[in-house]
Amino acid sequence: MAVSLTMAELQTDEQRRILDTIIALRKCGLDKILSLPQIVVCGDQSSGKSSVLEALTDIPFPRSDNLCTRFATEISLRREAINKLTIRVIPDDARPVKEQEKIKKFSQSITEFEHLHEVMENAMTVMGISNSKGASDKTFSKDVLSIEIEGPNQPQVTLVDIPGLISTSVRGISEADIEMVAAITDRYISQRRTICLAIIQASNDVANQSILQKARNFDPKGERTLGVITKVDDVPVGSGREANFFELAKNEVVFLQLGWHVVKNRTFQERDFTIKERNTAEVKFFERSIFGNLPKGNIGIDTLRSRLSCLLLEHIKKQLPLLSAELEDALRSAEVELGLLGNSRSTPSECRGYLTQLIMECHNICKASIQGHYENQYFRLDSKEASSSKAGSPTTRLRAIVQRTNTQFAEKLRTRGHKYTIKMGKHDEVPSPKGLTEDLPTVLSKADAKIWAQTMLIQSRGTELVGNLNPQLIAELFWEQSSPWEKLATDHVKKVWELCVKFLDGLVTKKIPKYLKTRFWSRFVGGALKERRKAASDELRKILDDNKSAPINYNHYYTDTLQKRRDARSKPQPQYTFGAAEFQPSLATPLQITTNMESFSCEEALDCLMSIYKVQQKVFLANVTTQVVERHIMRGLDDIFSPLEVAKLSDETIKAFVAEPDSITRQRDVLTDKVRKLEEGREIFRGAIS
Structure with a gap:
């Protein structure tokens, strides 16, 4: 197999080492996982793409007028x-698995x-498209012909x-064929590490050639x-x-950073x-053509090889660090x-161990x-979570x-826990809640508060002396003043509960x-969560019911x-008198x-x-957070995932529970192969760096 040295001679040892890295990555199958640097020859129908490719590679591809x-x-x-040419067919991923397996078996050298x-005709038969040996309903294919020389x-x-x-669709070419060709072109030129060799034919107006718009x-x-x-x-x-195409070649009509x-x-x-x-005919043409006035580096197939060699080298140098980082990300994800998915499991002991x-x-x-x-790595925050002040603590950090x-x-x-804010003195401060402003306490002046107390006093009066209090009065005033507690506590317990559910859902996911x-959720989590929610609700109800009884206190506070x-x-109220420079309090002030x-x-x-409210408020806060939130929701939440529950399951139940379907087995095989390729790619990068 005679081979020209034209392209090989253009590559230095440095270029070969860098290109060898990409070739090795492609050879281990990473081109299906990562976008690898490559040169794609693209253009409109009959623009001369295959002829350019043949001239670049010195490979005599079969040609036809159609x-x-x-x-x-x-x-x-x-x-x-050793000189060898091997042709394979890479099946389209959309084909059924059995068809893909059959097509992958095709290989001729x-x-x-x-x-x-002849070999290319055989490959077209495997793809199921028409060739010189026979007709087929299929004109184009999304399969890929791989020629390794x-x-x-x-x-x-x-x-x-x-x-x-x-x-335009014509005889033998349907609208579906046109869409398929456009999809194939998009798939290749959309890859961000692809150098597009956009072929434009001078025999047709530039405006009529869609490849430029695609690019x-x-x-x-x-x-x-x-x-x-x-x-x-x-x-x-x-x-x-x-003249128009001469201006285009000078990069003055459609500007491209890589030029024309x-x-x-x-x-x-x-x-x-x-x-x-x-090549001789090309040289003679440029000697007599206006296009020969262009820079010598911009005309002829030999200089195109040189340009492509340099472009590809610089492109790969630029992309290698990014490609290495992308490979590491893909490897971690895989x-x-x-x-x-865990290890493959078929026996009851393997299933039990996995669960x-x-x-x-x-x-x-x-x-x-x-x-x-x-x-644990599970709790690590990314930069956005760590820098966000609005996000608060992530739900993975449940205690926080x-x-x-x-x-x-x-x-x-x-x-907002009290129904009324009572201003008994001039300098009493009214608490200003942050954030939401609905359901704020009603502010009562001292006079209004005394009217409220007097109304309750009259309704609760018994045989006590006038000027003394019926103990029931304090209880009734407290019940009304603390009436918002139930909603606040219920909402709080519900919120903590939802946070726990969200945490567990994220963990299980x-x-x-x-x-x-x-x-898994139904067997281990769902039922246990319902029991905990019921216990928390029952405990909160008991605490709320306790607050409906007369306050009992043994706290000297x-x-x-x-x-x-x-x-x-x-306390005596100071009387102010006007002095020479300022108001001064008088010393003689009678008791009130x-x-x-x-x-x-x-x-x-x-x-x-107001004295008993402060005491009971602290008790209520402690009871809700300790007896409800801590005792029934937080404490022992990890016991939901008790290995003892697995031990209780029979072998039949275990196997039925975690035995993997065929789809998971296939998925594991695919991921195992992906990890293997990525690990091999990482070793290739390490070798290239060293």
Whole structure:
């Protein structure tokens, strides 16, 4: 198999080392996982794409006057000790699995190019598209023809030829074919590491060739598109069309950062020319053509090889660090997915061990979250979570967010737990709740508060002396003043409960495979959560019922507060007199004595209310957060994931519970293969760096 050295000679040892890295990544199958640098030859139908590719690679592809490119063709040139050409078919992922397996079995090798046409005909038969041997309803295919050419003098490079874009359906070409060709083109040129060799034929107006618009859609700045003008010999000398394409070649009509290049392909009369004769005819054409006035580096197939070699090298150098980081991300993601599936399991002991492992992992994370120990990788915050002040604590850190929620509940109870805010003195402060302003306490002046107390006093009067209080009065005033507690406490317990459910759902979603999540939740989590919710609701109801009884207190804080309020009420009020420079208090100020016995009783009742309210409020806050939230919701939440529950299950139940379906087995095989390829790719990168 005779091989020209033209492309191989362009590559230095440094270039080969860098290109070898990409080839090795492609060879281990990473091109299906990551976007690898490559050169794609694209253009409209009959624009001369295949002819350019043939001239670049010195490979005599079978040619025809009608459509010849019916599928994407990946040409991989490899440096190996022995000359060999191997053709395979890479099936479209959308095909059924059995069809894919059948197509993957196709592989033929030759040592001379003269047999290439026959092998390509066989490949088209495998794809199920029409060829010279027989007709088929299928004209185009999304399968990929892979041609791997090996030899001691071959360069390390991969080029892709794709079907030309078609604008109108004609006999033998349907609208579906047009859409398929457009989809194939989009799939290749949309890949951000692809250099697009956009072929434009001078025999047709630029505005009528859709490849430029396609390239702009995916590469709007023209950073990875190199325009190539063909068939310039078909343009009449001195015509306006020739001048227009000359301006295009100078990068003045459609600007591309990589610029433009001009080549002359074989004409119909030159179809039997050898590669050498073709190149000689091209040189002679540029000697007499206006296009020969362009910079020498922008005309001819030899300089195009040189440009592509340099472009590809610089492109790969730029992309390698990004590609390495992308590979590491893909590897971590694949390992997580594979880890969720666990090891293959078929026996009851394997199933039991797998389920126990899942349970224990959930148990340990749940216990750590409740205790506030966040060393596990599960609790790590990304930069957005760590820098967000509005987000608060993430739901993975359950103890932190419950503490924050309890603090918010305490603040609500302090600022909105009382029905009335009573201003007994000029300087009494009215608590100003933060955030929401609905359900705020009604502010009562001292006079209004005494009217409220007097109304209750009259309704509760018994045989006690006038000026004394019926103990029931304090209870009734307290019940009304603390009436908002029930809603605040119920809402708080509900919120903590929802946070726990969200935490557990996130934990199960992260640690339990998707196919097993519903069964796992139903078996281990759902029922236990319902029991805990009922216990918490029952406990809260008991606490609320206790508050409907007369307050019982043994805390001296009540008498301390009451005495202070009485002292403040009877305390002499300073009298201010106008002095030389400022108001000065008079020293002689009489004690405040109330002679109205009913007024005295009202003030005494309000003092008792406000004193007992402070004590009971603290008790209520402690009871709700400790006896309800902590005892029935938080404490022992990790016991939901008890391995003892797994031990209680029979072998039949265990096997039915976690035995994996065939789809999971296939998914594991795919992920295992993906991880293997990515790990191999990582070793390739490490070797390249070292």
